[in-house]
Every structure is written in C-alpha cells, then in structure tokens.
Amino acid sequence: MAVNNYQKVWHNGKFIPWADATVHVASHVVSYASCLFEGIRCYETRQGPAIFRLKEHTDRLVNSCKIYRMELPYTREQLSQAMVDLVRVNNVKHCYIRPVAFRGYGEVGVNPLKNPIEIYLLAWEWGKYLGDEALRQGVDVCISSWQRIAPNTLPAMAKASANYMNAQLIKMEALTNGYVEGISLDSAGHVSEGSGENLFLIREGKVITPPLSASVLPGITRDSVMTLAQEMGYTVIEKEVSREMLYIADEVFFTGTAAEITPIRSVDRIIVGKGQPGPITQKLQERFLAIVQGLEEDKYGWLTLCAQPVTAGR
Ligand SMILES: Cc1ncc(COP(=O)(O)O)c(C=O)c1O
Secondary structure (H helix, E strand, O other): OEOOOOOEEEEOOEEEEHHHOOOOOOOHHHHHOOEEEOOEEEEEEOOEEEEEOHHHHHHHHHHHHHHOOOOOOOOHHHHHHHHHHHHHHHOOOOEEEEEEEEEOOOOOOOOOOOOOEEEEEEEEEOOOOOOHHHHHHOEEEEEOOOOOOOOOOOOOOOOEOOHHHHHHHHHHHHHHOOOOEEEEEOOOOOEEEEOOOEEEEEEOOEEEEOOHHHOOOOOHHHHHHHHHHHHOOOOEEEOOOOHHHHHOOOEEEEEEOOOEEEEEEEEOOEEOOOOOOOHHHHHHHHHHHHHHOOOOOOOOOOEEEOOOOOOOOO
C-alpha cells in the first residue's frame, strides 16, 4: 500500500490525516467484526481520475449495512460525493478506494446496537491484485478444502469483514500449496467463488457463472462482464456449476474490482483449455479495460469523472 503522511482520510464527514485514522481496541468491531466495507477502483483516464461504478458500490455498501441493521447517517449521494472529494483532496491520478462502516467504541458485548457507527473512506494507489503477469498469462488455482459460508449463517450478499475470515482460510491454504488463489464450493458442493473474486467459465461459446444462491458476493465486475458479454452477443447463463465443469471448460476466469478480469489457466493442476487466456476471456478483458480507462465510449455511464461536478446519485 503506497501511502504518505500527507494523505487524507474522510472520517464521519471530515478530512483527517492518514496517521489519525485509528480506532480503540475496545471498539465493537475489533472483537466482533462488525464492519461492512467496499473496494472500488478509480482509474486514470485522459479526463482525469474516474471512479468505476460508484453508484453500485455505494448501493452495495448501504445494503450491506441494512442487512446488519446499521443505519448510516449519510445519504448515498453524500457518500458518493465524499468519495469523489477524497480522490480530489488526495490529488491522485488513480487509486483504490476503501469505504469502511463499523460499530465503534462504547459498550463491550455482542449487542452492537448501542455502539456508535463510524465511517471512514480511504484511498491509496494500488497495482494489479494477483500480479502484473496474471492479467496477461492467467493464474493457477485450486479448489479449496474450505467451504464458502453457508446460506443463513453469514449473509453472503453483504460485504462484511466477518466473511473474510472464511476468505483468508481459502487464500492462505491456496498460497501455502503453491497456488495463486482458491475457489470455494458452497454448502451443496457447487462452485461458489474465489476468496475475493467471482468466477466465470466458457463452454461451447456460452458464458456461465454461479448464481447468487451459490453464496457468492453480488460482484459489480460480475455484473459488468455479464452486460458486456450480452452486448457482444454471447448467451450468459447463471447456473449451478459443478467442480468438474471447471476442469473441462474451454475458458475460466475471475472477475473483481481487485482482479479485474483475470484468466485462470489451471484448476487443481488440470490445464483449462489450452492453458492460456482464451479468446472470449481476452475479448471481454480488452473491452472492460478499454471502458474503465476511458478509451472507449462509456455507454453504460459506469465512470464518475472526479475532475467534473458529480451528477445526482453518482
Ligand atoms: C468474496 C468476493 N467475491 C467477489 C468479489 C468481486 O466483487 P466486485 O466485482 O464487486 O469487486 C469480491 C470483491 O469485492 C469479493 O470479496
């Protein structure tokens, strides 16, 4: 994480120095993981920094909080505007934005309702999540021995910190065994997602992804890829995916804010397709990267240009 002492953090409506963005260890969030968050990319474009799908990320944050009965004292518009201001204040060309909303210092005990809600918005410069080569060459992944959180345990639709204890187990096991990432199965044994990415496969020209009922996070990149694939004339299907479908797929790839569109070249050391990024993955990746970098028309209104006044809701 590239930060410097001059960097500013937005806290409950005010900009504070990076070094002052701290919490007390007795805060509710420390013991009970009562935190909802987001991960958003702001891309460098010829028209200045542009935040990708700000509205959808803000909506997901507010929805995550709603699931956990956390009412934020700011509107979606105020939060979106604050993120644009954050990019401007920090004068960055591109960055990763991390909003966190959590239960702070007050009562100690499981009941979170009396603890104050703290909101911080952070931004820092960030490169490619799975490595620079990953986007071009593809990555080697495994099926995790850890299952994804089951329905009605922790809600998978909320981007909650607690979910990432499960994600950490998946990630650490994968790295320990020499893989870049792990894919979890859901409680029924169907493919769910990576520790921080949604998953797609291509078979006989069709673009297939597990449904939200497979305990996946409703990924915003996932949604963008489904839109682009449809636009390009492919049939897009949300359906249950069995583990072995990954082995015999023509192409497999991850999507996510961090991973963008990362091809997968092997699963459990079984080569996927030709062991290199497939043609449909490449086409989707090219179109996606061209849009986010402002090189192609933003026909879906996905970019919020930070150098310009913000339009309502974005
Ligand atoms: C568990 C998990 N699944 C999927 C994704 C991809 O979601 P998005 O495309 O909105 O970043 C993420 C990243 O936020 C994630 O953490």
